[in-house]
Amino acid sequence: MQLRGCSKQPRFPRCHPYSSPGRLYRMQLPTTPTDDSSRIQMSKLTLVTSPSNSSAAERKPRLDLLRGHPSTRLLPTHAIYEAAGVALNSPSLLPQDSYAENRHPLAYGADNGNANVREEIGRWCAERYRLREAIPLERIFLTNGASYGLQTALSLFTSPVTGYTKCAFVLSPTYFLAGRTFEDAGFASRIVAVRTTRTSLDFDGLLAQLRRVDAERPDVSLEEGLRPLLRGGAPQAAKRLFKFVLYCVPTYSNPTGETMDLDSRRRLVQIAREWDMLIICDDVYDFLGNDDQPAVPPMRLVSIDAETLPRDKPEGETGNTISNCSFSKLVGPGLRAGWIESATGVLAKQLGDGGANHSGGCPSQFTSTLLYPLLLPLSARNPVRKIDSIISTLTLAYTLRCGALVAAIHEFLPAGTEVWGGRGGFFVWVGLPKELDAWEIVRLAAAYEGLVVASGGMSECPGEGNALGWADRWLRIAVSYCEEEELVEGVKRLARAVDRWREGERAVKSDVEVK
Template sequence: MKLQTTQVYIPPGVIDLGLGNPHPNLLPLDLLHQSAQACFERNDPACLQYGAEAGNGYFRRALSTFLSRSYGFPVAADNLFVTAGASSGLDLLCTLYTQPGDVIFVEEPSYFLALRIFADHGLRPVSIQTDEAGLVIEDLEQNLKRFRPRLLYIIPTYQNPSGQTLSPERRERLADISRKHDLLVVADEVYHFLNYNGRPPRPLAGYAQNTKIVSLNSFSKILAPGLRLGWIQADSSIIHRLSLCGLLDSGGGMNSFVSALVRSLLENGKLEAHIDRLKTVYAGRIPTVEAALRQYLPGAIYTRPQGGYFFWVRLPGVDTQHLQEQAKAFKVDIRPGVRFSSQKGMSEYFRLCFAYYEANEIKRGIRRLGKCLQSMGQPGV
């Protein structure tokens, strides 16, 4: 009997268009084998000890060099804190900066599993409008007159699920608002490195110095999610507070061993080469997905992704939660929009991911979805 080893199980024959995972073929076993070998050849057992609270110093130095190169501005190691992935970082921030019953602001739509983390902490999300340029600053300002949120959670670049990117002008205004209102802004920037059409705007990490802007990031999208390795970039005062928490006082820094394994990939440039490969693969799938949407769902409304993992598709007049139920008979799955809404809205939307399947398999899944809509009396929408 084969035992389950991964979080998601896809039944045989089913095409899960909503699954936001990289395919196993894109997980670089060879690179990690080389990196692990380099780690063990150092013959330093310190990586097996309780780790420094903010993270392995050599790893943080290597990460700061990588980020400085990638972002185009200097990133100090003292402004970095190692996590067990972006979700772990978000959970820790909620633990230290919120109390049950607190109001927080989230985008509409937002990452549905972040909403689960907020629910675990008993937080009350208030949605802020978004448009094609990301978070609507005017709506944020209006809601700040009504509420005193403990934090704003935002995915500023290639947003999950919408694919939107916050414009440079709005980033500047958001930084000003954070300073003016002493607002903790938690920026989930895990898709920032997956750009397919020009460079993205300056990350919100670049506004962190002397503000309460905190950038979450991760190796899950650019290397392998099973590593459970990520980082927080923030002002040194926030890094200090994180480092003093009871969790780390008891258990030491997060993921000390894995960070030691990954370190050489940061130092030898092989991580950047791997990211370039991922961008080539993912970008190459987008034209086929677009063509399939036009052919099998001609009434669908969407914006071509400029980066990240997702198409955010609207089917006017279709309840996508009902569509998901009906699609089971056609062996295709999606993630309905209502899951990404803190207000139970977005009922005509669904998320389509192009990271897991090859382009032709995605096309086959979209064709199945079109047949499902035909069976519902809504051919092509």
């Protein structure tokens, strides 16, 4: 049996090239690319039950440097076990009133999540970011992870189908699975890529595209924009819609590992205000700076937004940014728990008032209550929180891995190779010298070295005209899953693929089996 994707090849893979028990993902690679679009597509992934033929890569242990997962050994299994015992055995955490603002872990959750969890997240984040005061719980909405947070924000704050929201800007290169979420929200033909630099973005390009799109696409009234979204009799003020939306990962970005500088953050918030644009920031890597980096993460866009709102702001002022955060990167992705912080309480309330959320309650009610004991200080005399100890274990491992990876890149890859990132987060962005063909080298590595890395083409934004050529030189390596020695071995295999390319070899097989 074969489960095939679209008959038309996507611009980036629709599924992960990871194996599951008894199955195999085969990467179908074009043998003779005819245009740049095939370089962006990189491959079409097809799930099959057994390999059809053998290859050199089969005889080597598969090495997966694409997987942006935390290593299984780093998952804090025992800490979660203990936290569950606390959460399910403490009378104070097991209230009987199912309408209380703090509810039993197995009850329907409050719309925005248990108040004690949100309040503690506000205190904890204020400590981590060195804010003057705790973030009010009214500005925090509990989610079941950043992917859900992005999807929910797009569904509640934008209206692309009516034309009210004219465009979604996505900083490129981007997280390669974010595009699908924008397409599901109705932006398939309304995505525009904005090129990033190491620490900023192409502001001239962004402004030019804003002017172009605004001129080409007619204005739609708020009444028309809300018509399919507003229940009968509800006032227009019940929902805030934005004319534009922008998506970014500003700190230790996926895929580049780089961080947007403070001046760029301030300028982006100002542009958002001028153009009625919502900025959705995936702030999921902020606390994962390497041990040799500053302890305090950069100021978030949502904090800039909140601190620079007009003093005489009218009632109902929403701000223009949300910070989309997740415990997936900090504790474990299986928990499916995260939070969104908005610049005022208005957008957080609108998220909680969403129909599905209001019906089912907080989507991470059980897991967020399990995490609550990890968020608390150990005692009145000991302000250390268990979650910070868990994070320290991660950053120690990632720091060592980044050091080993970057050293191996300098030792084994050709002179002129660029390295972006390597100071925090999950990823390092590697640019091969211009005379090399990174897209073809990634295919050779898969075909003959058993090495899986993400081609830069996977990080292109979907949509017509959005390809910026990331496949030509660039590739992404994850440090979150493989150990130091595996990362070094991966770089050695990549170097051998470079040598093969220089000697004239090409990945001529139509099927490169990736176990």
